[in-house]
Amino acid sequence: MYASLIPLRKLPASLVSTFTYNVPKELEGRLCLGQLVEAPFRATQLPMVVWELSHALPDTPRQELKSVSRVLTLHPILTVAQHTLVQWMRETYAVHEATLLKRILPELTKHTVGDYAQARTLTRTYPTASPFVKSVFVQAPSAPFLSPRLDAMLQETARGDHSALLLVPNLFALAALEDELRHRGYHYLVVHGDLSPTAYRALYAAVTLQESRIVIGTRKALFLPYGNLRAVIQFCANDPSYKQWDMKPRYRTRDVAQKLCALHGSMFVRQDVYPGVEDIPLMKNGQQDIIAQTYQWKPLRVVSQAAGKRDTIPEAILHAIDQTLAQGRQAMLISYGTDHGSVLVCKDCGWKPLCPACDAVLFVAKGSTLACRWCTHQRAVPVVCATCKSAHLVERMPKATNFLRDLRRRFPLARIAAGETDQVMTYATSTKLFKDWKRGLLDILVGGPHLAYGWLLPQTAFCSILSFESLLGQPGYQSREHAFFFVERLRSIGKELSLVARNPEHELFQYLGEGGHKIFFTKELNERKELGYPPYTKLLSCTTRAIRESVVTERLAALAHALDASLKDRSAHRYVTHAPYVKKRSMYFGTLTIKYAETFVLPRMLYGEEWVVDPYPENIL
Helix, strand or coil, X not given: CEXXXXXXXXXCHHHCCCEEEECCHHHCCCCCCXXXXXXXXXXXXXXXXXXXXXXXXXXXXXXXXXXCCEECCCCCCCCHHHHHHHHHHHHHHCCCHHHHHHHHCCCCCCCCCHHHHCCXXXXXXXXXXXXXXXXXEEECCCCCCCCHHXXXXXXXXXXXXXXXXXXXXCHHHHHHHHHHHHHHCCCEEEECCCCCHHXXXXXXXXXXXXXCCEEEECHHHHHCCCCCEEEEEEECCCCHHHECCCCCCCCEHHHHHHHHXXXXXXXXXXXXXXXXXXXXHHHHCCCCEEEECCCCCCCEEEEECCCCCCCCCCHHHHHHHHXXXXXXXXXXXXXXXXXXXXXXXXXXXXXXXXXXXXXXECXXXXXXXXXXXXXXXXXXXXXXXXXXXXXXXXEECCHHHHHHHHHHHHCCCCCEEECCCCCCCCHHHHXXXXXXXXCCCXXXXXXXXXXXXXXXXXXXXEEEXXXXXXXXXXXXXXXXXXXXXXXXXXXXXXXXXXXXXXXXXXXXXXXXXXXXXXXXXXXHHHHHHHHCCCXXXXXXXXXXXXXXXXXXXXXXXXXXXXXXXXXXXHHHEEEEEEEEXXXXXXXXXXXXEEEECCCCCCCHHHHCCCEEEECCCCCCC
C-alpha cells in the first residue's frame, strides 16, 4: 500500500508537490485520508497529511521509497469537504494541492502536533453534496450588517446544531461586524490573515470541535473544517476586496463560497445595496432569489474641484467639517490610493526604489533610510537613480499627507487620525481605530475606502469622498461598477454624503439615485455583451515573468501551442498573446488572455510556479 503525503512545513518553492511513501503492514488498517502522520524527509522527520491512498505501484521503484514512520492522530484533521474543495481549486486555478494545504492547515512541528493528537474529535454527519446551491441575494442598506431575516437565521443557528459563516471584505469591516454581534449577544470565532501560527492552530482546533456555531472573518475563513454548515453569508458582496489578487491562487470569494455551500448542502446568502451586474442574468433565469428592503436615500452633494488642486481639500468641504465639529459630531474623509509615507522619485525618469522581496515601493523612514511596509527590509537612501544615474532624486509626499496638512492647519485643536491602506493595516490597528472612532476619541478620520465602514456609526455626521476620479480610474472593466457600488453603499445609510470631483457633470452621477441603478445595469450589460466580457463570456489570464525576455516569449509560445492541441472547438475559444513588457525590478512579464464559452482542461504546464492563472481577470488589454 502506498500513500501520497504533503508536508505541513514550509519548503522551497521547487519542492511544492506531494511525496509518495510506502505504508508498512502494521499501519495499513490505521491510515485514512486527511490523517496526520510522521514520515522521513531528508535528514529529519516531518508531520505530513495523508492526501491519497493507493494499492497501485507508483512510477518510483519500491526499494527507493521511504516508509511512513508513525501515525500522529487517530482522526483526520482535514475534512472530506476540505479535501474536495482543494481538488476543485487545483483544477480551477492550476495550483498544486500542496500550495493550497499550506494556506489551509496550520504549520505543525513536533512540539505542537500534540494539540491534535490529544484533541477530542466530534462525530459528524455531512449532508450529501449537491451541484445545486440555493442562492439568495438580500438587497439591504450597509448598516446594520444583520437585517431582521439574517438575525433570525443566526439566532436559530446559535440555538441548534448547525454552524454559519459570515464573510466581510476587510479588517475594518470585521471590527464593525464584531461590534454589532457583540452588542446582540452572539458568541463567535474570528478568522483573519494576521493570526499567528499558534493562534491559528488554536482556532483550527476550536472550529473542529465546534466550540462556536458562528464564525466571522475575511476570505481566509472559507477553508476551515466546518461541520454541518447551514449558511454562508457574504456582506457587501460586490466589494472588490473579495478578490484574491496578491498571491496564488487568484480566486474570487464568491465562487469558492458557492462551491463550499454545494459540498455542505447549505445556503449561500449575499447582501449588498444592489445585486451586481453579473447577478442580473441569474435572477432572470431563476437561479438566484432576491429579498428587497427599503432605503432612506439622501441627496448626493457634488463639489467641484479646481484643476491642478487634486491634492487639496476644497473650501466647501472644510466649511462643512467646521459645522460638523461645532455640533460635537465626527467627520470622515475617504480617498482612494492614500498612503502615509513619502517616497523617493527620480525627477528625470520617474524611477522609484522597490523592495527586493515583495516588489513594494519603499517609503522614506526616519534616520535617512528606506523601509518596506510589507516586510522588514531596509536600505540606505540612494544618491543616484538606479536606472538613469541621475542625482535629481526628490521626496514626494502622498495625497493623504497633504490632506492632513490642510486639516491640521484649519483645525489645530481637532483630534485627527489617518488610517493606512487596507494592505498595511493589521487586525489590531483596525480594531483599535474602530473602537477609538466609536468612543468619540477622534474628531476627523482620513483614509482609504476600507474605512468607509466607520460611516455606519450613528455619531458620524459628515462624510466626503475626495478625488472621485481616482476611484473611477482603476484598471479593469469593472471599475465603474465598483465606484457605483461604493457610493451607493454609503448613501444607503440615510446620511448626507459629499463627493469631490473635477467633472461634476460625469455621467455616473445621473445613475446615483432612486431607480437609477436599473438604467446603469442595463447599460453595463449591453456594453459587456458588445465587447465580449463577463457574464457573456469567460476570461482566463495566464501570466509569467522572467529576467530574460526570450524566456517569457518561449513560455507564451509553448502555452499557445498547448492550447491549440487541447482546444477541440476553436470557434468557442479565442486567446490573445500580449508582448512581454518590463514591469518591476527589470523583470519581463508576459500575459496570454483567453476568452471562452465552454470549460476546458487547463494545460499541465500552467501548474508550474512560473505561471499565475487568474480565471477572473479585471485588466483586459
